[in-house]
Amino acid sequence: PRTLVKDLKGETLILAHPNDAINEVAKKMVQNNINHLPVVDDNNKLLGIVTSWDVANAVARDKNNLTDVMTKKVIIAREEEPVDVIARRIDKNKISGLPIIDKKNQVKGMVTAEDISRLMGGD
């Protein structure tokens, strides 16, 4: 049977909020060894995504507000989608991670190119 997104979903979910300072977002990435943070509102609804690439962009262009560097038009994944569909979505959009959301647009997790690459390594 095909591997689904929900089979890959990790335990931890680290989030950012629109008023977070960029150095706070950077600290969350460093403390959790991750590169992708969904940006959510107070009800855990998806507002955007910020990655370590966006932090590099903030440094390169001397930007200070998270809302200036985060991406608001987010490419997402759903738990029941097969992994090969997500691998093509990653390739087509030249991204490396997708927030997993439910029917109410609430964030459930994150799936990354690293998670999918792991499948190529076999058991």
Next chain:
Amino acid sequence: PRTLVKDLKGETLILAHPNDAINEVAKKMVQNNINHLPVVDDNNKLLGIVTSWDVANAVARDKNNLTDVMTKKVIIAREEEPVDVIARRIDKNKISGLPIIDKKNQVKGMVTAEDISRLMGGD
């Protein structure tokens, strides 16, 4: 036949040098839409690697020198290695990209989790 690293290797090779400023490194990542830069000496020999995660680390810890944030003990790939071996190396070391080096320790390219994830998407 098994897919090899050389079958995945991209055309462009963007490099960093140990005296580059962190904001210069960030600019190279942004201009080329990439997250990983091998750090090389004047003879193109590998000295380290710097990623957008390291730029986030520089922001989080207020570091200003590339040599303070780059990783010097680099996990590498070689052109003749099969891709499933690299996928396991990525997983084991919790990294997302490996410089491709030749017998003289010169950098030939970069292979990332995104490149390997693309294979899961099929043709």
